[in-house]
Ligand SMILES: Nc1ncnc2c1ncn2[C@@H]1O[C@H](COP(=O)(O)OP(=O)(O)OP(=O)(O)O)[C@@H](O)[C@H]1O
């Protein structure tokens with residue numbers, strides 16, 4: 189019997205898909221917010237989703253996670269069809285989610301917020317433990333017994349990211365994780381995002397900081413009015429300032 | 439009034455309060471965490487008492503009867519949540535009130551059909567059926583002390599479960615933001631089924647251990663339901679600590695009210711609630 193060839197041997201063959209969302213349509217009442225969104229993320233790939241306010245970035249994420257019902261389209265996660273599956277099953281296929289607004293549980297302490305989310309990864313991996321999250325965010329170690337509701341915005345964001353990592357995900361989804369934070373804290377968050385990338389976890393990042401996104405991501409998507417108008421390498425996009433100017437205004 | 443009467447009534451009040459805590463704790467969790475107003479909670483207390491009466495008459499021993507009745511109560515809780523309450527999470531409180539009020543009518547009718555409308559008594563288990571001397575001229579029934587001990591043990595266990603375990607963390611997180619709990623891969627429906635079934639079983643268990651003291655009669659669930667709601671409001675919705683303190687206050691007030699001002703007794707509890715809400719509009723621990 190022939191030996192199994194690792195996928196990475198063949199450079200031209202891409203890694204398998206972690207997320208494969210096709211033709212997503214989502215309505216809020218009468219308004220047609222997503223109008224046929226395609227979004228693919230390969231294993232280990234770092235992807236950003238850009239666009240002006242209200243273009244449908246958050247809705248795309250919520251539709252993939254089953255938090256908002258799609259009206260048409262298909263979603264498969266890690267090779268399994270998850271269209272209209274329940275959120276907890278979708279997430280359990282290997283996703284760590286940091287929502288817009290951080291999703292804190294105000295009455296839980298930092299330790300509890302992290303411990304309640306702890307679970308081994310899909311392959312049984314337990315790389316991310318409480319200790320490792322506290323090493324990654326030393327500030328949280330100092331606040332370990334504080335209620336999450338009493339933390340600063342930056343500390344809450346660290347809890348949200350640490351909590352998502354406690355799920356030992358294969359894909360980390362960050363929706364506006366640096367929004368409204370002081371420059372030093374932003375730097376800290378970007379450092380952690382880069383470190384997560386180094387460990388081979390895929391990421392989907394929504395953020396306003398285009399420069400940081402262009403530096404860190406492999407691929408970029410730009411959304412305009414519920415449609416993806418650009419899907420290509422971030423490196424190439426960085427060389428097309430007119431595109432960025434037209435669709436994002438930078 | 440002499441010292442022994444004071445002691446006896448205070449012990450009775452504490453015991454009654456602790457029993458109310460078992461009922462109110464489930465009610466406050468179901469309300470605070472699942473946002474469900476469950477009027478049928480008192481009916482489960484009644485069902486517990488009737489199950490204890492019926493099974494004791496079959497097997498001859500209250501504790502054996504309780505061991506047999508608890509799984510029945512748990513199963514009822516699971517079925518009620520799974521097939522009825524689950525459809526109410528997204529609906530208005532009025533719909534919840536209507537459905538759970540309907541459940542009261544159904545449980546009362548079933549009680550009448552299955553067990554009739556007579557008042558029944560349940561014998562205290564032999565080894566607890568005596569009294570201890572508290573002072574030289576004061577004896578107190580051991581079974582009432584036993585009830586208090588069991589309730590305190592359950593209260594401590596519940597506190598540890600909610601404060602110290604991962605399940606407890608998830609339950610508290612769900613009260614803050616249930617969508618976020620789902621987004622962390624937790625099947626919150628299963629957690630809700632568990633909370634509801636546990637609350638139901640606690641109310642039924644209260645009816646079971648109370649049955650030798652209170653006797654078993656039609657409509658016993660309703661009066662206890664109203665007091666349990668008073669406890670929840672006084673303690674602050676969703677607060678176990680509040681339910682504990684509120685239950686003791688209500689138990690003592692109801693017991694002492696009956697002794698000191700029999701005509702005013704039924705109003706005393708509401709007066710207590712009014713006074714608490716005057717100073718703490720959202721309850722003691724909201
Ligand atoms: N719950 C909702 N009900 C109705 N309309 C909504 C709802 N959530 C979002 N929308 C609308 O859907 C559109 C897309 O919103 P979405 O939050 O997905 O945009 P976004 O790209 O994430 O924007 P932002 O950069 O401001 O976060 C907007 O027009 C918004 O007003």
Ligand SMILES: [Mg+2]
Nearest residue numbers: 245246247288
């Ligand atoms: Mg958004």
